[in-house]
Amino acid sequence: MTPAARISAAIDVLADIEARRRPATDALKDWGLSHRFAGSGDRAAIAGLVYDALRRKASAAHLLGEATPRATVLGMLRLDRGLDLAAVEKLCDGSRFAPDPLDARERAALAGTDLVDAPAHVAGDYPEWLDLPLARVFGDDRVEEGRALAQRAPLDLRVNTLAADRDKLAGALSHLRPAPTRWSPAGLRVVVGAEQKSPPVHAEPAFIKGQVEIQDEGSQVAALIAAARPGEQVIDLCAGGGGKTLALAATMENKGQLYATDLDKRRLAPIHARLERAGVRNVQVRTPGRETDVLEDVSGRADLVLVDAPCTGTGTWRRNPDAKWRIRPGSLSERLAQQATVLDRAAGLVRPGGRVVYVTCSLLADENTDQIQAFLARHPGFSPVPPEEAVTAALGDAAPAFLESVLTFPEGLLMTPRRTGTDGFFVSVLRREE
Numbered sequence: 001m002t003p004a005a006r007i008s009a010a011i012d013v014l015a016d017i018e019a020r021r022r023p024a025t026d027a028l029k030d031w032g033l034s035h036r037f038a039g040s041g042d043r044a045a046i047a048g049l050v051y052d053a054l055r056r057k058a059s060a061a062h063l064l065g066e067a068t069p070r071a072t073v074l075g076m077l078r079l080d081r082g083l084d085l086a087a088v089e090k091l092c093d094g095s096r097f098a099p100d101p102l103d104a105r106e107r108a109a110l111a112g113t114d115l116v117d118a119p120a121h122v123a124g125d126y127p128e129w130l131d132l133p134l135a136r137v138f139g140d141d142r143v144e145e146g147r148a149l150a151q152r153a154p155l156d157l158r159v160n161t162l163a164a165d166r167d168k169l170a171g172a173l174s175h176l177r178p179a180p181t182r183w184s185p186a187g188l189r190v191v192v193g194a195e196q197k198s199p200p201v202h203a204e205p206a207f208i209k210g211q212v213e214i215q216d217e218g219s220q221v222a223a224l225i226a227a228a229r230p231g232e233q234v235i236d237l238c239a240g241g242g243g244k245t246l247a248l249a250a251t252m253e254n255k256g257q258l259y260a261t262d263l264d265k266r267r268l269a270p271i272h273a274r275l276e277r278a279g280v281r282n283v284q285v286r287t288p289g290r291e292t293d294v295l296e297d298v299s300g301r302a303d304l305v306l307v308d309a310p311c312t313g314t315g316t317w318r319r320n321p322d323a324k325w326r327i328r329p330g331s332l333s334e335r336l337a338q339q340a341t342v343l344d345r346a347a348g349l350v351r352p353g354g355r356v357v358y359v360t361c362s363l364l365a366d367e368n369t370d371q372i373q374a375f376l377a378r379h380p381g382f383s384p385v386p387p388e389e390a391v392t393a394a395l396g397d398a399a400p401a402f403l404e405s406v407l408t409f410p411e412g413l414l415m416t417p418r419r420t421g422t423d424g425f426f427v428s429v430l431r432r433e434e
């Protein structure tokens with residue numbers, strides 16, 4: 001396919017997403033099925049255009065003065081890909097499979113990149129109703145934070161230190177050009193270009209042998225701050241597919257006991273194969289039953305309970321640009337109630353002197369600092385560990401620069417793409433008094 005034909009295809013996919021209110025992945029898959037002549041390179045490039053357009057939806061619409069799928073793609077080409085008017089015009093020449101030629105209004109709009117008079121939520125490309133909540137956390141920096149959240153995310157890998165070391169793995173994966181991550185000593189980062197397909201890590205021998213997992217560096221750091229130690233009794237209460245469970249097991253060096261559970265047994269299902277592949281031997285998966293409390297025997301005895309809480313995912317907009325525009329106030333309230341429930345459960349599981357570590361991939365104070373303040377009011381026997389203390393123990397030499405980069409609060413710390421180059425993660429360490 002020509003570059004111009006790919007742009008036409010991206011406009012069609014965006015129209016489908018909008019008309020049928022469906023996730024981008026579904027629309028892209030359908031497009032691939034009904035255009036079998038398109039090769040994998042074409043499909044990857046079209047997906048790149050669609051996701052980039054979704055990332056810049058508000059600012060592109062502002063530039064073009066309308067929010068149609070065509071305007072979104074044209075605006076993105078100008079704002080994100082840096083194409084000038086002549087380059088866009090060349091692509092939209094009206095030839096077979098190319099988008100229609102630009103009209104006078106489009107030409108005038110694409111002559112500049114003027115977002116000066118755009119309100120913060122437009123310049124930062126996030127939903128208008130989240131402007132106040134984001135202003136509460138970031139103040140005037142919210143536009144820059146939003147812009148960083150509208151960039152493409154790199155592909156981060158976590159080397160499984162139970163089975164390999166980072167330098168050797170970097171050699172084995174040298175064709176992906178991985179670079180060591182800045183904060184996590186077990187992380188490798190692969191940069192994927194706009195038109196590139198994400199490399200099939202699942203097919204790498206190192207992945208098949210359990211030496212490497214896909215995990216954002218922010219998630220790796222959150223697990224490091226939880227600091228599960230060899231010999232401890234640890235509960236991963238919202239284990240889901242086990243991303244953090246595997247990271248905790250690695251710092252425990254397979255010693256002690258790690259209990260992994262989740263409210264939803266379907267989410268937990270993939271964990272078994274992942275543990276097996278990673279050579280993890282100290283995890284008991286406690287699949288929830290209908291009536292029984294699957295953690296009854298460990299209640300009040302855990303050294304550490306990790307609550308990797310259900311949340312709005314506002315910190316992961318780089319990876320889920322269409323979810324960014326779907327989030328509603330109702331889903332926030334639902335998550336807030338779930339977070340309080342799971343935190344209260346964690347409080348009963350930890351031993352005196354033990355700790356609860358609360359993690360979200362949200363940027364919103366309601367889900368982070370407010371949630372912790374409310375927890376502390378309900379559970380006066382707990383107090384927050386100062387972020388400086390938790391980070392220094394977890395990150396060693398990288399701690400000072402990390403602490404300068406994150407936002408810190410008495411209740412915990414917040415990573416963001418702009419500040420730490422990771423997804424947005426909030427981490428709070430809460431110690432139960434002896």
Ligand SMILES: C[S@@+](CC[C@H](N)C(=O)[O-])C[C@H]1O[C@@H](n2cnc3c(N)ncnc32)[C@H](O)[C@@H]1O
Binds near residue numbers: 239311
């Ligand atoms: C952020 S995800 C966990 C991701 C996982 N820890 C990982 O690293 O791959 C949040 C999980 O919390 C679970 N959850 C929601 N409410 C819960 C509750 N009351 N108790 C336990 N798990 C809960 C959800 O089913 C979901 O799997």
